[in-house]
Amino acid sequence: MAAGQWVFLGDEKLADSVPLPKIPPVHSQHYHPIPMQGEVGCHFSYITENATDLFHADLHQSAQPWANPQLLSLKSNLRTVNAIYEVDTPRLLAALISHPGKNRVHVMYEYPYFHLWSEDGAFYLFVVYVPTAPQRTWVYSTFYFRHVWGMPWILKLLHPILDRGTFRQVFAEDIHAVQEEQRAYNLHSQDLSRETNPVSHAVRKVILNQTDGQQPLTCEPFVYQGKPV
Numbered sequence: 001m002a003a004g005q006w007v008f009l010g011d012e013k014l015a016d017s018v019p020l021p022k023i024p025p026v027h028s029q030h031y032h033p034i035p036m037q038g039e040v041g042c043h044f045s046y047i048t049e050n051a052t053d054l055f056h057a058d059l060h061q062s063a064q065p066w067a068n069p070q071l072l073s074l075k076s077n078l079r080t081v082n083a084i085y086e087v088d089t090p091r092l093l094a095a096l097i098s099h100p101g102k103n104r105v106h107v108m109y110e111y112p113y114f115h116l117w118s119e120d121g122a123f124y125l126f127v128v129y130v131p132t133a134p135q136r137t138w139v140y141s142t143f144y145f146r147h148v149w150g151m152p153w154i155l156k157l158l159h160p161i162l163d164r165g166t167f168r169q170v171f172a173e174d175i176h177a178v179q180e181e182q183r184a185y186n187l188h189s190q191d192l193s194r195e196t197n198p199v200s201h202a203v204r205k206v207i208l209n210q211t212d213g214q215q216p217l218t219c220e221p222f223v224y225q226g227k228p229v
Contacts, residue, residue, distance in 0.1 A: 024124065032145050032147060036139075041135060048203060052081065066087035069105075112210075145162075
């Protein structure tokens with residue numbers, strides 16, 4: 001990660017009391033970083049919910065990193081959501097950066113930061129969503145990949161392909177989806193989407209709590225494993 005300054009995104013009076021997010025690969029020489037950023041034309045809650053819902057991977061088609069996701073566990077409180085998914089990694093890219101077959105992927109939304117990593121340590125994604133207007137969000141993200149076979153030159157060689165050929169394609173598809181959600185909200189002046197993933201409901205509750213209700217997504221009663229989310 002390039003050197004720079006960290007900007008606290010909340011009330012400056014709370015800056016000293018809120019710890020910086022922990023990003024383990026930043027301090028490791030065994031990972032190759034691929035940074036990416038861009039603007040999305042929607043409220044930050046839409047892109048946040050999209051990222052934490054691994055069930056939408058089928059929509060990415062040729063760039064799909066995994067398949068058949070199953071939610072194994074979900075824990076949440078007023079500021080954080082922790083979920084574990086089990087996924088299949090059948091594609092060449094997934095086999096390269098992880099291992100074929102079953103793998104567990106952890107998702108943590110620690111308002112306002114998003115973390116996603118594989119349980120086997122093959123990759124780690126860190127994202128910050130910065131609202132620049134009520135319906136504009138700037139996305140800062142860095143994908144960290146563990147060196148293939150311990151050889152740094154392999155990911156350096158693959159960097160342009162992974163960056164331009166895969167991640168930006170996935171990002172563009174996500175942008176299209178969430179901007180359509182925003183357009184639908186603007187058209188109907190209400191959120192008409194109905195989510196079936198309990199992780200999405202937990203994320204909505206965190207955002208609702210942290211923003212004092214100033215977000216467009218509807219927070220509905222939802223039960224997961226016999227408990228309300």
